Amino acid sequence: MTKKALISGITGQDGSYLAEHLLGLGYEVHGLVRRVALEAPQKRFGRISHLLDDLILHPASLESYPSIFHVISQHNFDECYHLAAQSFVAESFADGFSTLNTNINGTHYVLAALRELRPKCRFYFAGSSEMFGNADEVPQKETTSFQPRSPYGISKVAGFHLTKNYREAYGLFCVNGILFNHESPRRGFEFVTRKTTSAVAQIKLGLASELRIGNLEAKRDWGHARDYVSAMHLMLQQEKPDDYVIASGETHSVRELCELAFGVVDLDYRDYVKVDERYYRPAEVDLLVGDAAKARKVLGWKLRVSFAELIQEMVLSDLEAYSSTTVGALSTAEAAGLSGAKP
Numbered sequence: 001m002t003k004k005a006l007i008s009g010i011t012g013q014d015g016s017y018l019a020e021h022l023l024g025l026g027y028e029v030h031g032l033v034r035r036v037a038l039e040a041p042q043k044r045f046g047r048i049s050h051l052l053d054d055l056i057l058h059p060a061s062l063e064s065y066p067s068i069f070h071v072i073s074q075h076n077f078d079e080c081y082h083l084a085a086q087s088f089v090a091e092s093f094a095d096g097f098s099t100l101n102t103n104i105n106g107t108h109y110v111l112a113a114l115r116e117l118r119p120k121c122r123f124y125f126a127g128s129s130e131m132f133g134n135a136d137e138v139p140q141k142e143t144t145s146f147q148p149r150s151p152y153g154i155s156k157v158a159g160f161h162l163t164k165n166y167r168e169a170y171g172l173f174c175v176n177g178i179l180f181n182h183e184s185p186r187r188g189f190e191f192v193t194r195k196t197t198s199a200v201a202q203i204k205l206g207l208a209s210e211l212r213i214g215n216l217e218a219k220r221d222w223g224h225a226r227d228y229v230s231a232m233h234l235m236l237q238q239e240k241p242d243d244y245v246i247a248s249g250e251t252h253s254v255r256e257l258c259e260l261a262f263g264v265v266d267l268d269y270r271d272y273v274k275v276d277e278r279y280y281r282p283a284e285v286d287l288l289v290g291d292a293a294k295a296r297k298v299l300g301w302k303l304r305v306s307f308a309e310l311i312q313e314m315v316l317s318d319l320e321a322y323s324s325t326t327v328g329a330l331s332t333a334e335a336a337g338l339s340g341a342k343p
């Protein structure tokens with residue numbers, strides 16, 4: 001029988017790769033989308049435009065329990081991937097209230113509706129390495145304690161515990177993926193990798209002259225989003241629900257990212273990168289690096305794309321986009337992010 005999967009956040013980077021992956025495995029793929037997105041498909045569905053004929057999209061809001069309940073009541077879903085969230089850490093400092101509301105209540109609504117209507121449906125929660133925050137051990141693994149440093153990190157810790165609680169209290173098959181940073185040419189322009197690779201492309205083509213950036217010394221563990229969504233699926237195919245760290249096991253600074261990205265087009269980042277304190281965070285997570293040994297052993301998960309390959313792919317993709325008419329098709333909001341106007 002064809003398996004049915006529901007993805008919240010299907011229009012985002014991870015949602016689009018996961019939808020591709022599940023369609024490739026023969027799933028019937030459903031997505032929760034905001035009603036405004038359905039009203040402006042060209043603007044909002046850029047990442048899934050090539051899949052639209054194969055997807056079943058439902059309007060719903062993470063702020064409305066009845067809308068989520070209604071969608072879940074319509075189909076007998078086998079798997080539910082809850083990826084939707086306010087996911088930009090800097091924005092969570094600007095508006096902690098809405099980040100906490102959307103990320104915590106949204107997760108709770110989906111879990112509560114599944115418990116009521118589809119207790120056999122397997123549930124994946126998109127946890128984050130930001131939950132480790134000021135981590136007390138390096139590298140971070142499933143047993144490392146959480147010391148979040150932002151409203152975003154706090155919201156993900158709450159989502160993690162809600163997910164675990166539904167597993168323990170009600171016997172639902174609920175798993176937490178603790179994913180470290182994962183990027184791709186589909187990454188939003190406000191995140192540091194895409195901000196950098198899009199600036200490199202514009203500078204190379206003479207469309208911009210500098211990149212204004214924040215903390216060059218912060219260190220992250222970056223992998224390719226396509227590799228990471230395959231782990232989400234694997235987590236739901238296990239006999240028992242559990243939590244898994246997904247990471248590359250390597251850490252690089254933002255400075256190294258800049259050096260590498262500018263290097264792809266034979267430029268020296270020191271000639272173009274300007275540190276701008278406006279992009280510093282009120283509380284920074286200085287160093288993240290994950291240990292995915294459990295996922296490799298239990299899930300058989302493998303990292304395929306290296307950090308250097310990832311950044312090269314992103315720079316080349318942005319060069320192509322800015323060299324062609326594609327740039328005219330970028331949404332206004334994204335184009336605004338390109339100038340670096342948004343921290």
Ligand code: GDD
Nearest residue numbers: 087089128129179180181190191192193213214215218279
């Ligand atoms: N965005 C941004 N813009 N970050 C900058 C900048 C800048 O101009 N300058 C330096 N940084 C630093 C940030 O301070 C942070 O230390 C690091 O670059 C990475 O920032 P982001 O790319 O915005 O990602 P993040 O690490 O905060 O969070 C991402 O990864 C998490 C773990 O997977 C997001 O995708 C989260 O949603 C995700 O949970």
